[in-house]
Amino acid sequence: MMDDRISIADKLALIGEHWRPGIVGTYNENKIVVVKVQGEFEWHSHAETDDFFLVVSGHLSIDLRDRTVELDPGELFVVPRGVEHRPRADVETAVLLIEPLGTRNTGDDGEGSALIAEERWI
Amino acid sequence: MMDDRISIADKLALIGEHWRPGIVGTYNENKIVVVKVQGEFEWHSHAETDDFFLVVSGHLSIDLRDRTVELDPGELFVVPRGVEHRPRADVETAVLLIEPLGTRNTGDDGEGSALIAEERWI
Numbered sequence: 001m002m003d004d005r006i007s008i009a010d011k012l013a014l015i016g017e018h019w020r021p022g023i024v025g026t027y028n029e030n031k032i033v034v035v036k037v038q039g040e041f042e043w044h045s046h047a048e049t050d051d052f053f054l055v056v057s058g059h060l061s062i063d064l065r066d067r068t069v070e071l072d073p074g075e076l077f078v079v080p081r082g083v084e085h086r087p088r089a090d091v092e093t094a095v096l097l098i099e100p101l102g103t104r105n106t107g108d109d110g111e112g113s114a115l116i117a118e119e120r121w122i
Numbered sequence: 123m124m125d126d127r128i129s130i131a132d133k134l135a136l137i138g139e140h141w142r143p144g145i146v147g148t149y150n151e152n153k154i155v156v157v158k159v160q161g162e163f164e165w166h167s168h169a170e171t172d173d174f175f176l177v178v179s180g181h182l183s184i185d186l187r188d189r190t191v192e193l194d195p196g197e198l199f200v201v202p203r204g205v206e207h208r209p210r211a212d213v214e215t216a217v218l219l220i221e222p223l224g225t226r227n228t229g230d231d232g233e234g235s236a237l238i239a240e241e242r243w244i
Contacts, residue, residue: 005192005193005198006199007197008196025198026172026200027174028171050148050150052149070127074130075127076154077128078147078149081150
Protein backbone atom coordinates (compact mmCIF):
# COMPACT_ATOMS: atom_id res chain seq x y z
CA MET A 1 0.00 0.00 0.00
CA MET A 2 1.28 3.45 -0.79
CA ASP A 3 -0.46 5.15 2.14
CA ASP A 4 -0.58 2.91 5.15
CA ARG A 5 -0.19 5.61 7.76
CA ILE A 6 -3.12 5.59 10.15
CA SER A 7 -4.97 8.75 11.12
CA ILE A 8 -6.62 8.19 14.49
CA ALA A 9 -9.19 10.92 13.77
CA ASP A 10 -10.09 9.49 10.37
CA LYS A 11 -10.54 6.03 11.86
CA LEU A 12 -12.64 7.35 14.75
CA ALA A 13 -14.94 9.01 12.21
CA LEU A 14 -15.84 5.49 11.06
CA ILE A 15 -16.94 4.45 14.54
CA GLY A 16 -20.62 4.80 15.44
CA GLU A 17 -21.80 2.59 18.26
CA HIS A 18 -20.20 2.86 21.67
CA TRP A 19 -18.05 0.00 23.00
CA ARG A 20 -17.63 -1.43 19.46
CA PRO A 21 -13.89 -1.32 18.77
CA GLY A 22 -12.39 -1.23 15.30
CA ILE A 23 -8.94 -2.57 14.48
CA VAL A 24 -6.82 -0.04 12.58
CA GLY A 25 -3.48 -1.83 12.47
CA THR A 26 -1.21 -4.36 14.07
CA TYR A 27 2.05 -4.20 15.97
CA ASN A 28 3.66 -7.61 16.13
CA GLU A 29 0.93 -9.95 17.43
CA ASN A 30 -1.11 -7.05 18.86
CA LYS A 31 -4.12 -5.23 17.48
CA ILE A 32 -4.21 -1.43 17.48
CA VAL A 33 -7.80 -0.48 18.11
CA VAL A 34 -9.92 2.66 18.33
CA VAL A 35 -13.19 2.79 20.20
CA LYS A 36 -15.76 5.34 21.34
CA VAL A 37 -17.23 4.78 24.77
CA GLN A 38 -19.84 6.34 27.00
CA GLY A 39 -21.45 4.96 30.12
CA GLU A 40 -20.14 2.05 32.12
CA PHE A 41 -18.56 -1.13 30.83
CA GLU A 42 -18.43 -4.29 32.92
CA TRP A 43 -15.76 -5.53 35.31
CA HIS A 44 -13.32 -7.85 33.60
CA SER A 45 -9.68 -8.90 33.47
CA HIS A 46 -7.23 -10.53 31.10
CA ALA A 47 -4.98 -13.08 32.77
CA GLU A 48 -2.52 -13.30 29.88
CA THR A 49 -1.98 -9.69 28.89
CA ASP A 50 -1.64 -6.07 29.93
CA ASP A 51 -4.18 -3.67 28.43
CA PHE A 52 -2.96 -0.37 26.90
CA PHE A 53 -5.38 2.62 27.03
CA LEU A 54 -4.58 6.03 25.49
CA VAL A 55 -7.33 8.65 25.68
CA VAL A 56 -7.76 10.69 22.49
CA SER A 57 -10.75 12.85 23.47
CA GLY A 58 -13.24 13.07 26.31
CA HIS A 59 -12.40 11.64 29.72
CA LEU A 60 -12.01 8.02 30.77
CA SER A 61 -12.29 6.62 34.26
CA ILE A 62 -10.82 3.17 34.77
CA ASP A 63 -12.16 1.71 37.99
CA LEU A 64 -9.85 -0.74 39.69
CA ARG A 65 -10.93 -2.61 42.80
CA ASP A 66 -8.96 -0.27 45.09
CA ARG A 67 -9.03 3.05 43.21
CA THR A 68 -9.95 4.80 39.98
CA VAL A 69 -7.52 6.01 37.31
CA GLU A 70 -8.72 9.23 35.62
CA LEU A 71 -7.45 9.89 32.10
CA ASP A 72 -7.67 13.05 30.03
CA PRO A 73 -6.66 13.29 26.35
CA GLY A 74 -2.95 12.57 25.90
CA GLU A 75 -2.83 10.39 29.01
CA LEU A 76 -2.34 6.66 28.99
CA PHE A 77 -2.59 3.82 31.45
CA VAL A 78 -1.59 0.18 31.17
CA VAL A 79 -3.83 -2.16 33.16
CA PRO A 80 -1.53 -4.95 34.35
CA ARG A 81 -2.46 -8.49 33.36
CA GLY A 82 -4.89 -10.12 35.74
CA VAL A 83 -6.10 -6.87 37.27
CA GLU A 84 -9.86 -6.40 37.31
CA HIS A 85 -10.95 -3.13 35.72
CA ARG A 86 -14.08 -1.34 34.57
CA PRO A 87 -13.82 1.48 31.99
CA ARG A 88 -16.40 4.22 32.43
CA ALA A 89 -17.05 7.59 30.76
CA ASP A 90 -19.58 10.29 31.56
CA VAL A 91 -19.08 11.98 28.18
CA GLU A 92 -18.38 10.34 24.83
CA THR A 93 -14.72 9.41 24.93
CA ALA A 94 -12.38 8.17 22.23
CA VAL A 95 -9.65 5.71 23.14
CA LEU A 96 -6.74 4.00 21.40
CA LEU A 97 -6.19 0.49 22.74
CA ILE A 98 -3.47 -2.06 22.19
CA GLU A 99 -3.93 -5.69 23.15
CA PRO A 100 -3.03 -9.03 21.59
CA LEU A 101 -5.03 -10.18 18.58
CA GLY A 102 -7.74 -12.51 19.85
CA THR A 103 -8.20 -10.74 23.18
CA ARG A 104 -11.90 -10.68 24.07
CA ASN A 105 -13.12 -7.18 25.01
CA THR A 106 -15.16 -8.54 27.91
CA GLY A 107 -12.23 -10.42 29.39
CA ASP A 108 -11.53 -14.00 30.33
CA ASP A 109 -14.90 -14.61 31.98
CA GLY A 110 -16.96 -12.52 29.55
CA GLU A 111 -17.89 -15.22 27.06
CA GLY A 112 -21.64 -14.84 27.54
CA SER A 113 -21.71 -11.07 27.93
CA ALA A 114 -24.11 -8.92 25.94
CA LEU A 115 -21.25 -6.42 25.56
CA ILE A 116 -19.04 -8.80 23.62
CA ALA A 117 -17.73 -7.28 20.39
CA GLU A 118 -16.29 -9.40 17.60
CA GLU A 119 -12.96 -8.31 16.16
CA ARG A 120 -13.42 -6.22 13.01
CA TRP A 121 -11.14 -4.08 10.90
CA ILE A 122 -12.16 -0.57 9.96
CA MET B 123 1.57 3.55 43.05
CA MET B 124 -1.56 5.64 43.45
CA ASP B 125 -1.05 7.68 40.29
CA ASP B 126 0.49 5.56 37.59
CA ARG B 127 -1.32 7.16 34.69
CA ILE B 128 1.14 8.57 32.20
CA SER B 129 0.81 12.07 30.77
CA ILE B 130 2.61 12.16 27.43
CA ALA B 131 3.04 15.95 27.66
CA ASP B 132 4.46 15.77 31.20
CA LYS B 133 6.93 13.11 30.16
CA LEU B 134 7.96 15.02 27.03
CA ALA B 135 8.73 18.03 29.23
CA LEU B 136 11.50 15.91 30.78
CA ILE B 137 13.13 15.29 27.42
CA GLY B 138 15.93 17.61 26.33
CA GLU B 139 18.30 16.20 23.77
CA HIS B 140 17.01 15.03 20.42
CA TRP B 141 17.03 11.32 19.58
CA ARG B 142 17.39 10.36 23.28
CA PRO B 143 14.28 8.33 24.10
CA GLY B 144 12.87 7.97 27.59
CA ILE B 145 10.86 4.96 28.72
CA VAL B 146 7.57 5.95 30.36
CA GLY B 147 5.96 2.57 30.85
CA THR B 148 5.68 -0.99 29.66
CA TYR B 149 3.04 -3.02 27.90
CA ASN B 150 3.76 -6.72 28.24
CA GLU B 151 7.38 -7.12 27.12
CA ASN B 152 7.39 -3.80 25.28
CA LYS B 153 8.68 -0.39 26.29
CA ILE B 154 6.49 2.68 25.79
CA VAL B 155 8.85 5.50 24.89
CA VAL B 156 8.70 9.22 24.19
CA VAL B 157 11.35 11.02 22.18
CA LYS B 158 11.95 14.42 20.60
CA VAL B 159 13.62 14.40 17.24
CA GLN B 160 14.89 16.91 14.71
CA GLY B 161 17.13 16.37 11.72
CA GLU B 162 17.88 13.02 10.16
CA PHE B 163 18.44 9.71 11.93
CA GLU B 164 20.29 6.85 10.26
CA TRP B 165 18.98 3.98 8.17
CA HIS B 166 18.32 0.91 10.26
CA SER B 167 16.01 -2.06 10.67
CA HIS B 168 14.89 -4.52 13.34
CA ALA B 169 14.65 -8.10 12.09
CA GLU B 170 12.67 -9.35 15.08
CA THR B 171 10.06 -6.66 15.64
CA ASP B 172 7.70 -4.13 14.16
CA ASP B 173 8.26 -0.52 15.23
CA PHE B 174 5.26 1.60 16.38
CA PHE B 175 5.44 5.38 15.77
CA LEU B 176 2.72 7.82 16.89
CA VAL B 177 3.39 11.51 16.24
CA VAL B 178 2.39 13.80 19.12
CA SER B 179 3.57 17.17 17.75
CA GLY B 180 5.57 18.44 14.81
CA HIS B 181 5.87 16.37 11.64
CA LEU B 182 7.75 13.13 11.09
CA SER B 183 8.96 11.74 7.79
CA ILE B 184 9.83 8.05 7.79
CA ASP B 185 11.91 7.28 4.74
CA LEU B 186 11.56 3.73 3.45
CA ARG B 187 13.67 2.49 0.56
CA ASP B 188 10.80 2.89 -1.92
CA ARG B 189 8.82 5.82 -0.48
CA THR B 190 8.38 8.18 2.46
CA VAL B 191 5.59 8.04 5.04
CA GLU B 192 4.58 11.52 6.26
CA LEU B 193 3.03 11.75 9.73
CA ASP B 194 1.24 14.67 11.36
CA PRO B 195 0.14 14.71 15.01
CA GLY B 196 -2.44 12.02 15.71
CA GLU B 197 -1.13 9.82 12.92
CA LEU B 198 0.69 6.56 13.42
CA PHE B 199 2.67 4.11 11.36
CA VAL B 200 4.01 0.68 12.13
CA VAL B 201 7.28 -0.11 10.36
CA PRO B 202 7.13 -3.84 9.65
CA ARG B 203 9.93 -5.99 11.03
CA GLY B 204 12.95 -6.16 8.79
CA VAL B 205 12.07 -3.04 6.79
CA GLU B 206 14.84 -0.44 6.54
CA HIS B 207 13.71 2.99 7.65
CA ARG B 208 15.11 6.42 8.41
CA PRO B 209 13.13 8.84 10.63
CA ARG B 210 13.59 12.48 9.74
CA ALA B 211 12.06 15.76 10.93
CA ASP B 212 12.53 19.31 9.68
CA VAL B 213 10.99 20.78 12.84
CA GLU B 214 11.26 19.50 16.41
CA THR B 215 8.87 16.59 16.59
CA ALA B 216 7.60 14.55 19.52
CA VAL B 217 6.89 10.86 19.04
CA LEU B 218 5.48 8.00 21.11
CA LEU B 219 7.18 4.72 20.24
CA ILE B 220 6.47 1.15 21.22
CA GLU B 221 9.03 -1.60 20.73
CA PRO B 222 10.22 -4.59 22.73
CA LEU B 223 12.38 -3.92 25.78
CA GLY B 224 15.98 -4.33 24.72
CA THR B 225 15.47 -3.09 21.16
CA ARG B 226 18.44 -0.96 20.11
CA ASN B 227 17.41 2.42 18.70
CA THR B 228 19.96 2.19 15.91
CA GLY B 229 18.79 -1.24 14.79
CA ASP B 230 20.39 -4.62 14.35
CA ASP B 231 23.52 -3.31 12.64
CA GLY B 232 23.86 -0.14 14.69
CA GLU B 233 26.11 -1.41 17.44
CA GLY B 234 28.90 1.06 16.77
CA SER B 235 26.73 4.06 15.92
CA ALA B 236 27.32 7.44 17.53
CA LEU B 237 23.52 7.77 17.70
CA ILE B 238 23.06 4.82 20.03
CA ALA B 239 20.98 5.67 23.10
CA GLU B 240 20.95 3.49 26.18
CA GLU B 241 17.56 2.57 27.62
CA ARG B 242 16.56 4.89 30.46
CA TRP B 243 13.37 5.51 32.38
CA ILE B 244 12.05 9.02 32.80
